[in-house]
Amino acid sequence: MADKPVPLAEKRLMDVKLGELMSWISTKDLSPNGIIAAVRRGHDRYYNKYINVKKGGIGGIAMLLTSYVVLSYIWEYDHIKHDRWRKYH
Amino acid sequence: MMLSFFDQFASPTYLGIPLIALALSLPWILYPTPSNRWLNNRLLTLQAWFINRFTQQLLLPLNIGGHKWAMLFASLMIFLMTLNLLGLLPYTFTPTTQLSLNMGLAVPLWLATVIIGMRNQPTIALGHLLPEGTPAPLIPVLIIIETISLFIRPLALGVRLTANLTAGHLLIQLIATAAFVLFPMMPTVAILTSTVLFLLTLLEVAVAMIQAYVFVLLLSLYLQENV
Numbered sequence: 001m002a003d004k005p006v007p008l009a010e011k012r013l014m015d016v017k018l019g020e021l022m023s024w025i026s027t028k029d030l031s032p033n034g035i036i037a038a039v040r041r042g043h044d045r046y047y048n049k050y051i052n053v054k055k056g057g058i059g060g061i062a063m064l065l066t067s068y069v070v071l072s073y074i075w076e077y078d079h080i081k082h083d084r085w086r087k088y089h
Numbered sequence: 090m091m092l093s094f095f096d097q098f099a100s101p102t103y104l105g106i107p108l109i110a111l112a113l114s115l116p117w118i119l120y121p122t123p124s125n126r127w128l129n130n131r132l133l134t135l136q137a138w139f140i141n142r143f144t145q146q147l148l149l150p151l152n153i154g155g156h157k158w159a160m161l162f163a164s165l166m167i168f169l170m171t172l173n174l175l176g177l178l179p180y181t182f183t184p185t186t187q188l189s190l191n192m193g194l195a196v197p198l199w200l201a202t203v204i205i206g207m208r209n210q211p212t213i214a215l216g217h218l219l220p221e222g223t224p225a226p227l228i229p230v231l232i233i234i235e236t237i238s239l240f241i242r243p244l245a246l247g248v249r250l251t252a253n254l255t256a257g258h259l260l261i262q263l264i265a266t267a268a269f270v271l272f273p274m275m276p277t278v279a280i281l282t283s284t285v286l287f288l289l290t291l292l293e294v295a296v297a298m299i300q301a302y303v304f305v306l307l308l309s310l311y312l313q314e315n316v
Contacts, residue, residue: 043118051121052130061119061132065178068115073180075103075111079096080180 094262098186098255108182116171140167147309154209154316155309165194166305173254173297177290186258188251195246198308203239206315217314242311246304253300257293264289 008016008024016024028034050060073080101108121133129137144163148156169185176183184190206214218235219228268282 047121051132054130056131064119065175068111068175069178069180071111072108072178072182075108076101076180076182078103079099079101 094259097258097262100187101182109184109187112172112175112182112184115175116168119171120167147305151309151313152316155312158309158312161198162305162309165198165308166301169194169250169301169304170298173301174294176254176258177293177297183254183258185250186255188247191247191250192243195250195304196243199243199246199311202308202311202315205312209316214315242307246307250300250304253296257289257296261286261289261293 006015008020008027011024013024029037046060050056050063120136121130123129123133123137140163143166144159147162147166148159151158172183172185175181176185203214206217218232218239220231220235223231264282264286268279268286271282272279
């Protein structure tokens with residue numbers, strides 16, 4: 001038996017199909033306050049899951065730092081791509 | 090295109106956003122705010138312990154007037170240390186290698202200590218220009234020398250931080266390039282170079298922390314004279 005169709009705006013992110021992604025984002029609150037609230041929610045989820053636990057390990061911070069390294073790589077890619085097979089550094 | 094080893098210090102921009110914005114906001118994101126629970130999580134406990142120890146040590150020689158600067162010193166120390174340490178991760182950008190940032194930190198803070206001294210106790214502040222017990226003929230020369238040394242302080246603060254970090258990053262890049270290039274030709278030498286690289290990285294970690302500490306320590310000394 002098929003589920004009742006849910007309106008797009010009320011779907012959770014994991015249930016949104018790829019094709020509907022842009023229209024789903026457009027239904028969200030994209031004002032500065034809305035964005036800040038979303039960032040705060042994401043931060044609280046991450047913090048309470050990985051760091052604010054009794055025996056938190058290195059994993060919580062390690063994930064943050066790794067994502068920072070990856071982000072920096074993406075940022076500097078245009079600059080770094082010249083280094084690949086240069087003869088003289 | 091002419092690329093040199095100094096290109097790693099150019100501020101990279103992507104989609105119009107400079108990486109320095111992300112790098113400067115990261116110390117803000119990385120440290121959790123203390124909660125009002127009695128027993129906190131491990132990260133928070135470590136962080137609170139470190140900040141308390143450091144602030145207590147730093148504020149020992151300062152009198153009560155200097156204690157107003159406690160929060161500024163603690164946050165400055167954490168900020169600089171985090172910036173330096175994060176810069177050691179691969180592909181990251183270290184904002185403290187930019188002289189503009191370090192001078193922007195050093196000059197206003199130094200100027201604040203001088204102005205506080207001149208406003209609250211001008212005689213004592215000016216009296217610092219002449220060390221006790223100097224022979225009379227030396228007094229004019231010494232006043233000039235001490236004035237020059239007073240005005241060089243912000244310059245020294247900023248340039249010291251910049252130069253230490255820049256030199257460290259450059260050395261790491263140079264030795265890493267040498268090890269990488271040597272590896273196909275002479276593996277033994279490459280292993281020796283890699284050992285040097287490993288030791289250098291350890292040194293850089295130490296330098297990162299020490300430089301931040303020195304910066305704040307000197308500021309507290311300048312404050313001590315003037316407050």
